[in-house]
Structure formats: C-alpha cells, structure tokens
Amino acid sequence: MEKQFKITSPEGLHARPCTLLVAAVTPFSSDVKISYNDRAVNLKSIMGVMALGIPTGANITISAEGADAEAAIEKAASVISNENIGEEA
Template sequence: MKQVTVKIIDPVGLHARPATVAVNAASKCKSDVNVAFKGREVNMKSIMGVMSLGIPTQAEVVISATGEDEEQAIAAIEEVLRAQKIIE
C-alpha cells in the first residue's frame, strides 16, 4: 500500500467540480484507491463516497492506493489535483 497526506486548498473544499476531478483521476487506476478524512475512508472512484465526506478547504486527507499500479496511481492523482489547484 502506498499513501500520501495532502491539504485541500480549493476554496470550496472537495465538493462537486473538484470531487469530479479527483474521482476521474482515481478511476483511471487499476489499484484500489481510497481517501480518508476524520476517521472515515471511502473509495475514491465513487463520486458519492467522496462527496459524503464533506471535506472542507484547508483539510488534510490521506489518499491511499493498493494494487499493481499503486505507486503510479498516487503520483498521477497528486499530479492532477495539484494541476487543478485542489491540493497544496
């Protein structure tokens, strides 16, 4: 398992548009990808799961990947979220 802790900097947090960006990035990975916030962990490939966490701006979340492309999955997701200015 590979994981990374990131800080959400999008002004509205991880809702609607930024959540869609995150889910699309995770969905391209073969590995199981999860996001955890405040003791809850959900499948990052599920828009409803990600939005159910209610992640606000300035929150720290843990993104984890388990599977054959876990290293590449974390790197790709981080790259997309940084490019979209969703994470710091």
C-alpha cells in the same frame, strides 16, 4: 502506499474537484481510497467522496493498494496540484 494533502481550494472538495479526482484514478486497477476524519471511502466513487464533506484546510490521505498503486497516487497528486485543489502536506 499513501500521501497526505491539505485542501486549499476555497470551496473545499466540492463536486468539480471530486469529479476530476474520481476520473483520474478510475482507469487504475488498484484500490484507491481517500481518508478524512478517520473515515475512508473508495476514491472511484463520486458519491462516497462527496459524502465526506471535505472543507478548505482539511488534511486528507490518499492511499492505494495494487499493481499500479504508485501511478494512481501520482496521478491523484498531479490533479490536486494542477487544478489548485490542494498541496502535499
């Protein structure tokens, strides 16, 4: 399962929104990944997400595999929307 988003935050996906996303998906048992520019990293790793260097206007994909994959993606989507990080693409 996956969803696409466009990053609208003026600072891109910097430390604060990365921390919020990592904290949101960490409780889930599913493997959750974030992809940008043909690179995918574990969304539960703040260093991995920060290493992607995701700027404003970037299109990203959040994907999950596992028993609670749908719930994990919905949680990430709600953080992206509620924290004005981005919007569904």
